[in-house]
Amino acid sequence: MQTLHVDLGERSYPIHIGENLLGNTDLIRPHVTGKQVMIVTNTTVAPLYLSKAEQMFSGYQIESLVLPDGEHYKDLKTLNKIFDALLEARFDRSCTLVALGGGVIGDMTGFAAASYQRGVNFIQIPTTLLSQVDSSVGGKTGVNHPLGKNMIGAFHQPQCVVADTSTLNTLADRELSAGIAEVIKYGMLGDEEFFCWLEANMNDLLKREPDALAYAIFRSCEDKAKIVAADEKEAGQRALLNLGHTFGHAIETGMGYGEWLHGEAVGTGMIIAADLSKRMGWINQDDFHRVEVLIDKADLPIRAPASMTYEKFMDLMQRDKKTISGQIRLVLLKAIGEAIITADYDQELLAQALNEHHALPSTRKIGI
Amino acid sequence: MQTLHVDLGERSYPIHIGENLLGNTDLIRPHVTGKQVMIVTNTTVAPLYLSKAEQMFSGYQIESLVLPDGEHYKDLKTLNKIFDALLEARFDRSCTLVALGGGVIGDMTGFAAASYQRGVNFIQIPTTLLSQVDSSVGGKTGVNHPLGKNMIGAFHQPQCVVADTSTLNTLADRELSAGIAEVIKYGMLGDEEFFCWLEANMNDLLKREPDALAYAIFRSCEDKAKIVAADEKEAGQRALLNLGHTFGHAIETGMGYGEWLHGEAVGTGMIIAADLSKRMGWINQDDFHRVEVLIDKADLPIRAPASMTYEKFMDLMQRDKKTISGQIRLVLLKAIGEAIITADYDQELLAQALNEHHALPSTRKIGI
Numbered sequence: 001m002q003t004l005h006v007d008l009g010e011r012s013y014p015i016h017i018g019e020n021l022l023g024n025t026d027l028i029r030p031h032v033t034g035k036q037v038m039i040v041t042n043t044t045v046a047p048l049y050l051s052k053a054e055q056m057f058s059g060y061q062i063e064s065l066v067l068p069d070g071e072h073y074k075d076l077k078t079l080n081k082i083f084d085a086l087l088e089a090r091f092d093r094s095c096t097l098v099a100l101g102g103g104v105i106g107d108m109t110g111f112a113a114a115s116y117q118r119g120v121n122f123i124q125i126p127t128t129l130l131s132q133v134d135s136s137v138g139g140k141t142g143v144n145h146p147l148g149k150n151m152i153g154a155f156h157q158p159q160c161v162v163a164d165t166s167t168l169n170t171l172a173d174r175e176l177s178a179g180i181a182e183v184i185k186y187g188m189l190g191d192e193e194f195f196c197w198l199e200a201n202m203n204d205l206l207k208r209e210p211d212a213l214a215y216a217i218f219r220s221c222e223d224k225a226k227i228v229a230a231d232e233k234e235a236g237q238r239a240l241l242n243l244g245h246t247f248g249h250a251i252e253t254g255m256g257y258g259e260w261l262h263g264e265a266v267g268t269g270m271i272i273a274a275d276l277s278k279r280m281g282w283i284n285q286d287d288f289h290r291v292e293v294l295i296d297k298a299d300l301p302i303r304a305p306a307s308m309t310y311e312k313f314m315d316l317m318q319r320d321k322k323t324i325s326g327q328i329r330l331v332l333l334k335a336i337g338e339a340i341i342t343a344d345y346d347q348e349l350l351a352q353a354l355n356e357h358h359a360l361p362s363t364r365k366i367g368i
Numbered sequence: 369m370q371t372l373h374v375d376l377g378e379r380s381y382p383i384h385i386g387e388n389l390l391g392n393t394d395l396i397r398p399h400v401t402g403k404q405v406m407i408v409t410n411t412t413v414a415p416l417y418l419s420k421a422e423q424m425f426s427g428y429q430i431e432s433l434v435l436p437d438g439e440h441y442k443d444l445k446t447l448n449k450i451f452d453a454l455l456e457a458r459f460d461r462s463c464t465l466v467a468l469g470g471g472v473i474g475d476m477t478g479f480a481a482a483s484y485q486r487g488v489n490f491i492q493i494p495t496t497l498l499s500q501v502d503s504s505v506g507g508k509t510g511v512n513h514p515l516g517k518n519m520i521g522a523f524h525q526p527q528c529v530v531a532d533t534s535t536l537n538t539l540a541d542r543e544l545s546a547g548i549a550e551v552i553k554y555g556m557l558g559d560e561e562f563f564c565w566l567e568a569n570m571n572d573l574l575k576r577e578p579d580a581l582a583y584a585i586f587r588s589c590e591d592k593a594k595i596v597a598a599d600e601k602e603a604g605q606r607a608l609l610n611l612g613h614t615f616g617h618a619i620e621t622g623m624g625y626g627e628w629l630h631g632e633a634v635g636t637g638m639i640i641a642a643d644l645s646k647r648m649g650w651i652n653q654d655d656f657h658r659v660e661v662l663i664d665k666a667d668l669p670i671r672a673p674a675s676m677t678y679e680k681f682m683d684l685m686q687r688d689k690k691t692i693s694g695q696i697r698l699v700l701l702k703a704i705g706e707a708i709i710t711a712d713y714d715q716e717l718l719a720q721a722l723n724e725h726h727a728l729p730s731t732r733k734i735g736i
Contacts, residue, residue, distance in 0.1 A: 076444055080513075087515035090687055115483075118510060118521045119601075142486065145448075147455035153486045154522060233487075319458055 002218050006137055006225045008232060011157040015136050017217050019210055021164040023052045028123055031159035034094030036061045040082055040109040041100040042069040045127055048170055053100045053125060063089045067105070071252075071262070074104045074144050076152065082112040096121045096159070102128035102175075103135050103262065107150070110141030114156035124158045127167040129179025129213070130263050133186075133220035136161045138228045138241075148319050149249045155233060163221075165213045173206075173299070178263025180205055180298040181244075181270070183216050186223040188270060188291065189243045192337025194219050199290070202297045239341045243331040244269030247304075247354075250316035254308050260301075267300035276353040277333040280345055287336050310354045370586050374505055374593045376600055379525040383504050385585050387578055389532040391420045396491055399527035402462030404429045408450055408477040409468040410437040413495055416538055421468045421493060431457045435473070439620075439630070442472045442512050444520065450480040464489045464527070470496035470543075471503050471630065475518070478509030482524035492526045495535040497547025497581070498631050501554075501588035504529045506596045506609075516687050517617045523601060531589075533581045541574075541667070546631025548573055548666040549612075549638070551584050554591040556638060556659065557611045560705025562587050567658070570665045607709045611699040612638030615672075615722075618684035622676050628669075635668035636725065644721040645701040648713055655704050671725055678722045 001018030016027050037060040039053055046066045054062055065085045067078055086095070097120060099109035106124055113122035126132045142153020168176065183205075187195030197219075198205075204212035224241065231238035247269030252260055274291040277283045296302050304313075317328050329343045330350075369386030384395050405428040407421055414434045422430055433453045435446055454463070465488060467477035474492055481490035494500045510521020536544065551573075555563030565587075566573075572580035592609065599606035615637030620628055642659040645651045664670050672681075685696050697711045698718075 076448055080444055083513055083520055084515075087513055087519060087687065115510075115520045115522060117519060118508065118523055140486065142483075145451055145455055147452075151455060151485060152451055152483045154483060155486055319455065 002214065004218060004221050004225065006157075006221075007229050008139075008157060011139075011232075013158055013160050015161040015163060015221055017132075017163045017165070017214055017221070019164070019166050019214075021162050022049060022125065022167065023055050024162075025056050025058070027162055028056055028160060031121070031123055032057070032060065032096050033121060034092070034096060036063075036089070036091045036095035037098060038063045038065060038082075038086060038089070038091060038095065039098040039100050040065045040067065040105060040112070042067050042105055044069040045101045045105070049100060049125075049127060049167060053098065057098070061089075063091075067108075069104075071104055071144070072256070074108055076143055076145075079108055079112055079143050082109065083116060086112075086116055091116075091120075093117045093120055096123060098123045098125060100125045100127065101131070102126065103131040106131050106135040107141050107153070108143055110135075110139075110156050110158070111143060111153050114141055114154035119156070121159050122156070124161045126161065126163055128171055128175055129168055129217070130175070130182055131179075132163040132165075132168075132217050133179060133224070134182045136163060137221050137224040138238075139232070149253055163217055165210050165217065168208055168213060174261065174264075176206070176208070177299040178261040178267075180216075181263035181267035181295065181300055183220050184294055184298065185241075185243050185266065185270060186220045188274075188333065188336060189240050189331070189339035190227070190337060191219070191223050192335070194223070195290075195294070195336050199294055202294065206299065237341075239329070240331055240339050243333075243339050244271075244273055246317055246328065246330055247272045247313065250313050251304055251308055253316050254312055255305060260305075264301055267295045267298070268302060268304050271295055271302050272304070272353050273330065273332055275356060276330070276345060276350055279349040279353060280332070282332065282334050283336070287333075290336065304354075308354075310351050313354050370582065372586060372589050372593065374525075374589075375597050376507075376525060379507075379600075381526055381528050383529040383531060383589055385500075385531045385533070385582055385589070387532070387534050387582075389530050390417060390493065390535065391423050392530075393424050393426070395530055396424055396528060399489070399491055400425070400428065400464045401489060402460070402464060404431075404457070404459045404463035405466060406431045406433060406450075406454060406457070406459060406463065407466045407468050408433045408435065408473060408480070410435050410473055412437040413469045413473070417468060417493075417495060417535060421466065425466070429457075431459075435476075437472075439472055439512070440624070442476055444511055444513075447476055447480055447511050450477065451484060454480075454484055459484075459488075461485045461488055464491060466491045466493060468493045468495065469499070470494065471499040474499050474503040475509050475521070476511055478503075478507075478524050478526070479511060479521050482509055482522035487524070489527050490524070492529045494529065494531055496539055496543055497536055497585070498543070498550055499547075500531040500533075500536075500585050501547060501592070502550045504531060505589050505592040506606075507600070517621055531585055533578055533585065536576055536581060542629065542632075544574070544576070545667045546629040546635075548584075549631035549635035549663070549668055551588050552662055552666065553609075553611050553634065553638060554588045556642075556701065556704060557608050557699070557707035558595070558705060559587070559591050560703070562591070563658075563662070563704055567662055570662065574667065605709075607697070608699055608707050611701075611707050612636075612641055614685055614696065614698055615640045615681065618681050619672055619676055621684050622680055623673060628673075632669055635663045635666070636670060636672050639663055639670055640672070640721050640725050641698065641700055643724060644698070644713060644718055647717040647721055648700070650700065650702050651704070655701075658704065672722075676722075678719050681722050
């Protein structure tokens, strides 16, 4: 087991990464202050890991809440089910919420913890690669709105995170690839050495080789933690983490939540970002090719769906949280391993990049 | 005009108090950073003050949202209407929300500002006495849940508060009295001199004499600001501000939100707290009498409704946010002007105090 400490002053917390951590009582007990624990999970994860998770909290007043699975349940209505359960069980301010599942469960449970009685403790046990490398670090919580993804939420840091790589053995291939998209992102935006490691080790990740997974998770969290520690509330450089996300969110929203997985949309979004960077003359054709090849190798879609026209992208992107006063700021590449946040790009080249990456024939498994 | 500075480090802000402040552009412009302003108000306040409020923000992109009036609309569903409006108008992270109305509008708009895109700026223009002395200071925002009041929310400080005493001229008598209940609270819990001032000047307040109102508002906010500055997230002494609230919330929840006004329930709750303090031998009969007389003089109910039995009180209070691990902590009096937070009281005496203060004939205008 490896432990990464996320340094955020009095909101600092550890991330434990390794095999067979679920059920290990010692890891989480120091982080539970009250007597009441509610485990929030979903219908997919509950049969696999809920009883093991409950074992970790034996001796506490444990309640478990099993929500329906899927991004389209990440809304205020489902969030309210958590509040219902907490109030029916008379949970007080000293309680702890535990998120057992992927990013949707983590984001919703985290926001419930941020808002219940104006803030209670929470612990994350992410069971997907995406949530282990993404929502483990940063404290972003929230739910979707029909008009935009993650539009309602809070910054709320967990007490600790337990990333058990063994839980990835039950993950669908498509979910694994979606997680790898976020892993690739850390290489692309600020860690060229890691990008090279991924080029060399992608097959081991796809084969779920435990050491490769643990290394990729640790390094991703470490890269993310450095950025978050410097800019917790996303006043500046933290926005680099949105590489591929402005385009990706537009695809997710445009197709309806859940149709494309978040990581899949981000993967395609990163290709569009790299393409625009190439058209701006900031990276060369070879670097663009390396990005496209690596994302393709991770078994991710490399083209946006045909219905995502330039006009549709623009309409959706103008609603994105990163848009300040109407001007769309994008995360683009100056090199592999060096991203920038900029509104200083050519609108015509953006149109070209968006047109290039939709409506092409695709062999990917996702409907276009 | 007087200005009180609430000192909370980088979250510090001014409260401007005085006559005819509404429409004064200079007061709020320094606090609006972006170009987009949404004024949230209700059907009662809009016809009276919305156009004046809009004048304050001329030159900005102004949107106004008029919500239905009443405590029973303070829920997630109505909150979501604010998010709908913000997203439909494509408001971005640099926007400012303005709460124009009483406590319900302030709490909901504040929570919307705390959660929209994980936090945007907001300005409060409270138009009731209760909201001028209560929600002006402290940053508590939130909505109700059918199983408990203010159970979902966040701490979120405004950029500035404008308390225009002229807006109190249109306030219903019952609303004025409800506000005075919170004013009395500051005297009772930590400011005996102010309590004496209220005994001498209650008639001027009820007559809405502008100088008396401004003094009471300033002193209440000042008293509250001292407590909040020392304990922003309610880890300890801030809970003193809940004097009368544990009992009061039980009355509000038990009767259904909106039946009793918050301040009315708090007034009766303070009498119960004083009665229990007397039974514990902490204050004498004379002090208890002073409390009861002052609350009565403010034209507030001094008895809980007949349906609020001891059992019903206990059931509802165990769900209160101030309850830690099943034990009900109460704010009680050691003297007029000296409150304490304690779980060290006699349960039998609590039962007596609760039985004493319900089911008695009442001449108050509220149904019992």
